[in-house]
Amino acid sequence: MIEITLPDGSKRPFDHPVTVQEVAASIGAGLAKATLAGKVDGQLVDAGFPIGHDASVQIITEKSPEALEILRHSTAHLMGQAVQRLFPGAQVTIGPVIDNGFYYDFAYERPFTPEDLPKIEAEMHRIVDERLPVTRSVKSRDAAVAFFRGLGEEYKAEIIEGIPANEELSLYTQGEFTDLCRGPHVPNTGKLHSFKLMKVAGAYWRGDSSNAMLTRIYGTAWLNDKDLKAYLYQLEEAEKRDHRKIGKQLDLFHQQEESPGMVFWHANGWAIWQQLEQYMRGVYQKSGYQEVRCPQILDVSLWKKSGHWDNYKENMFFTESEKRTFAVKPMNCPGHVLVYNQGLHSYRELPIRIAEFGSCTRNEPSGALHGIMRVRAFTQDDGHIFCTPGQIESEVTAFHAQAMQVYADFGFDKIEVALALRPDKRIGGDDVWDRAEAALRAALSRAGVQWTELPGEGAFYGPKIEYHMRDSIGRDWQVGTMQVDFMMPERLGAEYVDENSQKQHPVMLHRAIVGSMERFIGILLEHYAGALPTWLAPVQVVVLNITDAHAAYAGQVAQTLVDRGFRAQVDLRNEKVGYKIREHAMQKVPYLIVVGDREKETGTVAVRTRTGEDLGNMNVDGFIERMGTETRH
């Protein structure tokens, strides 16, 4: 007699060992059909897993969070089988699940090409239609080695030989295809449907360039066709919105070989930057920060004291002069401590908030560089709050509210908060980390925030709250951060005098809202597909004349707008108005003003938006008022 406990707490007795599938069937035919796998006493298992003792059992269906990974893994096997059917002699090696899908590495007499993918995909669909049962079996290590050698699967055999001899290995078989795998897998190939092969790439066996070259085939797999389509649509949409493309089209910035990972801002891009910076400067002012500016290059001895030398050296650029070594600053915190250290501080002055549009240079790995999203030289809206331990909570909650307001002002309303905890490579003892992590948790709770925790992801000097913004096509970007640091003030000798005339080290909070100006602008461009809100648009309005007879009036209207502080231009080129409209609309200029005889006579402007909406005629003051309302922030 065994007793199965279901997730709702109900118990079901069975007088014989049962499989997960049978448990599902005892609950209902629908559930039995939907069963992909199971969880027995918290352990993921196949639907066919036999349960011989009292256990808690959960049925995994497409609705379960674990389902997608199982489906993707089974789809990888499906692809392996299809490849071996089409290309006899191809050996399978490893086939893991990755973000959005899976890949499988193959050894074959020639590399696979993109032209092979449709054929493989078609074969995969045939195998799905065959609804082959997927069965699990167990072999000893040596038997497994012999089995795969017998099939000519040298790579598989080599993998297994690396596993201790006393371990039993599970094999999964569907039709003529057998692979070594931990599982679990779907009960039959008919459960797989929404997948697509994406691309091929070369990869060395075991990632070692002295080994043989394999072909890696990437695929994506989803619970249903709707999710698959949504994913493919997102990829397409993301490509259209790529900030590198928009940056070129709208003449915002460029990058070139002589300065890899750095940005040449053109006038249009710099106009966006100026808006962002002015806005953030206002945030500094409203929330009690003093804005400062520190040097780019500081003696290496400072970075040794701060801990960067030991923990961050490989990411730093160094330069020498007269036998002294200097570091180009990768972070702004030490500089701010040096500013704080000028003069003596009383506890009465705390918190002291120091902020900077701090330009940082980091020697990022070349493969990490990506447009203006991931660069080697970037500017942070970086601030450091020097406070007492008792002030941490109120500072963090105030920061949180401010940050959320900023994200909302830029048009982002879905923000996820994560708490990154102590990494392996860190300074300071566990007791200090306990305090720092507890302080952030307490502040987040008080702010009424839901958060997820990321063990091992913190900065080397302290844990951090991370703000992730979701953009208009569903991607998440890490932007803001709030970090508690008990270490740096002590290392760099920051002090204040407490109520008892004793010198104490303040706590240092590192915080940023947009994170990197470069990345944030990149995110904005992709979020808005280049069509920035009027207050951020590099050119807000272009005045177009119809013929030369209206040139003077057009110039006068544009000048009025410029005088009122708007970014207005005039386009007097000898072109048809349709041509000029098309051009400026494609440049995503929010408003286009057309002036001809009618407007000149009545002193009005004809206004249309970049999307083609006709706002009709209005007088210049009316337009100025509209612009004023729209650009107020």
Add this chain to the structure above:
RNA sequence: GCUCAUGUAGCUCAGUCGGUAGAGCACUUCCUUGGUAAGGAAGAGGUCACAGGUUCGAUUCCUGUCAUGAGCACCA
């Protein structure tokens, strides 16, 4: 940094099985003065990323370097 791919006119791309290159858009000039997403004609524009090698001859083949892209790892 690793793997693979890519690098041709300002931009987007063709092309050359080895004999120094072409389109569209943009640009210049001329015609056209036209009311809401491309008016017409002519013209100019390229050490084919860089450095070596093979060759009578290399943009093309080979090697290396640099950069970029995709993925991995890393991260703001």
